[in-house]
Amino acid sequence: xxxxxxxxxxxxxxxxxxxxxxxxxxxxxxxxxxxxxxxxxxxxxxxxxxxxxxxxxxxxxxxxxxxxxxxxxxxxxxxxxxxxxxxxxxxxxxxxxxxxxxxxxxxxxxxxxxxxxxxxxxxxxxxxxxxxxxxxxxxxxxxxxxxxxxxxxxxxxxxxxxxxxxxxxxxxxxxxxxxxxxxxxxxxxxxxxxxxxxxxxxxxxxxxxxxxxxxxxxxxxxxxxxxxxxxxxxxxxxxxxxxxxxxxxxxxxxxxxxxxxxxxxxxxxxxxxxxxxxxxxxxxxxxxxxxxxxxxxxxxxxxxxxxxxxxxxxxxxxxxxxxxxxxxxxxxxxxxxxxxxxxxxxxxxxxxxxxxxxxxxxxxxxxxxxxxxxxxxxxxxxxxxxxxxxxxxx
Numbered sequence: 561x562x563x564x565x566x567x568x569x570x571x572x573x574x575x576x577x578x579x580x581x582x583x584x585x586x587x588x589x590x591x592x593x594x595x596x597x598x599x600x601x602x603x604x605x606x607x608x609x610x611x612x613x614x615x616x617x618x619x620x621x622x623x624x625x626x627x628x629x630x631x632x633x634x635x636x637x638x639x640x641x642x643x644x645x646x647x648x649x650x651x652x653x654x655x656x657x658x659x660x661x662x663x664x665x666x667x668x669x670x671x672x673x674x675x676x677x678x679x680x681x682x683x684x685x686x687x688x689x690x691x692x693x694x695x696x697x698x699x700x701x702x703x704x705x706x707x708x709x710x711x712x713x714x715x716x717x718x719x720x721x722x723x724x725x726x727x728x729x730x731x732x733x734x735x736x737x738x739x740x741x742x743x744x745x746x747x748x749x750x751x752x753x754x755x756x757x758x759x760x761x762x763x764x765x766x767x768x769x770x771x772x773x774x775x776x777x778x779x780x781x782x783x784x785x786x787x788x789x790x791x792x793x794x795x796x797x798x799x800x801x802x803x804x805x806x807x808x809x810x811x812x813x814x815x816x817x818x819x820x821x822x823x824x825x826x827x828x829x830x831x832x833x834x835x836x837x838x839x840x841x842x843x844x845x846x847x848x849x850x851x852x853x854x855x856x857x858x859x860x861x862x863x864x865x866x867x868x869x870x871x872x873x874x875x876x877x878x879x880x881x882x883x884x885x886x887x888x889x890x891x892x893x894x895x896x897x898x899x900x901x902x903x904x905x906x907x908x909x910x911x912x913x914x915x916x917x918x919x920x921x922x923x924x925x926x927x928x929x930x931x932x933x934x935x936x937x938x939x940x941x942x943x944x945x946x947x948x949x950x951x952x953x954x
Contacts, residue, residue, distance in 0.1 A: 570609060571616040573681055578614050579606050579674045582709060584667065598665065598714040600674060601652055604641055604704050607696045618693065619678050619685035621661060622793065622928035637695055642703050657711035658689035665716050676714060682793070687715070742766070742799045746806075753816045758858035763820070770798045771819050772812045774877050775892070777884040779808065782945075784938045788881075792874040792931035814891045815884070818898055819877070824857040825902060826876050827868050830909055844917050845925045846872050871931025872916055878937050879912065879944035908947035912940055 571577065581600040589595035609615055640651050661684050664677040678684050686693055696710070744751060747765045754763055770791040773779075780788050790797040802809050834841055841847045847866040855867040868876075885895045894901065919936050923929040930936060 569615070571614075573619060574678055577616050577618060577676050577678065579676070579712065581672055581674055584674070594716075596714075596716040598667070598674070598716060600712045600714065601709045602712050603706065604651070604696060604708045604710050605701050605706070607693060607710065608699060608701055608704075609697050611701060617697065618660065619681050620690045620693075621685040621687045622682060622926075624685070624687050624690045624926075634695055637692065638699070641696065641699065641708055642705065652709040652711045655692060655710065656689055657713060658693055659687050659713045659715065661685065661687050661715045661717060663717060665714060674714070742803065746803075749810060749813060750816070753813060757817055757820055758861070759820055762858060766795055766799065768816070768820075769802060769809065770795050771823065771874075771877065772809055772816065773798050773801070774874060775812060775815065775819060775881050775884050776808065777881045777892075778886070780881065782882075782938055782941050784934050787934040787937035787941075788878060789932050789934055789937060791878075792871055793928070811886070811890050812884075812892045814887075814893060818894070821859050821898075822877060822880060822901075823873065824859040824862075826873060826905060826909070827855075828857055828860055828862050828864060829906065830868060830876075830913060831864055831866060833906065833910060834913060835910070838914070839917075841868070841913075842866055845869075845920060845927060846913070846917065869927040869930075871927040872913075874931055875916060875933075875936055875940050876909075876912065879940045882941060882945045883948075904944070904948055904951055907951050908943065911947075912943050915939060915943065 579600065579602050581602050584598060584600040587597045587599075589597070605611060607618075609617060637655070640654065660676065662676040663679060663684065666675040668674075744765065747769065750765055750768060754760060754765070754768065773791045774788050776788065780786050790801075831841060831847075846869055848869050854863045854865050856863050857867075867873075880901060883895045883901060884892050887893055916930065916936065919933060920927060920930050923933070
């Protein structure tokens with residue numbers, strides 16, 4: 561570990577995370593091979609963001625509900641951590657602790673340190689205790705007793721991971737799931753189109769395939785149960801659909817460049833047009849966390865400090881599906897001039913962001929649940945159609 565000079569970057573997302581422990585135990589799963597439950601008792605100081613030598617924010621599993629904690633409850637928890645009342649050294653016995661899923665860990669008995677590797681942020685991270693973790697991580701080291709510990713349970717799951725379809729308490733919801741493979745050769749046509757844009761070598765082909773799925777107006781409609789939520793949270797399903805019927809995606813090759821333009825346009829214009837008096841998009845939890853160098857939107861040739869969370873951009877792009885029609889040769893085209901679609905978003909974008917904001921609050925400010933909400937996709941789809949009717953003279 562290198563000495564912290566005060567400007568070290570914070571480790572988050574995919575990568576290695578470190579925890580020093582006092583005691584630990586390992587139990588092997590009686591059914592699944594190479595699956596283990598590792599229980600550790602960890603000094604609470606280990607969970608702080610701003611700690612010497614190692615700054616880290618543990619990823620939170622997409623389905624882990626994050627709710628606003630009651631102020632009085634939060635105050636009592638902090639008092640327990642600081643050992644301001646009651647018997648000292650008992651916080652780990654009184655709190656629920658934190659549960660984390662990972663596929664790979666290293667334990668050093670000599671250094672009393674555990675390293676866990678996060679390789680897939682869609683299926684790994686904190687599955688229970690995220691609210692507790694969010695309270696702890698922003699505290700100051702000097703406020704926490706060296707005798708204050710927390711119990712952390714590591715679920716080391718090998719090839720088994722948590723179902724993305726479940727939003728109930730997750731630590732008991734384990735399934736086995738294989739991933740469908742796809743080669744660049746199978747997506748050569750899409751790669752050729754991408755190479756003709758400013759996103760050449762900078763945009764993932766599977767991501768672009770998932771964006772195309774949002775616009776398949778001959779596959780999805782306005783019915784709540786028929787929405788392209790798989791595009792956001794189940795890209796494996798999108799790949800399976802493509803493998804079953806590549807032509808159903810190929811016919812949208814004529815609007816791929818426009819889809820990329822919309823991706824940039826919505827990201828940039830939403831940040832420019834959203835009134836800050838209604839709360840910044842970042843404070844509302846609708847953007848991804850700030851990157852030091854900001855975000856680059858190649859098509860528009862612009863940089864921004866933030867970008868919309870993928871869940872939000874997918875819901876918004878889904879609304880443009882209502883304007884996709886087909887040529888006699890079955891290739892896709894727009895039902896009106898593309899510039900009019902951009903003007904439409906300028907007029908209805910803030911209203912629709914407001915709808916997404918309210919849904920996000922009702923879902924515990926968890927954007928991942930926003931990206932999976934079929935009702936919201938359907939509402940936004942209809943809002944775009946209604947907005948077009950009201951702004952027909954654009």
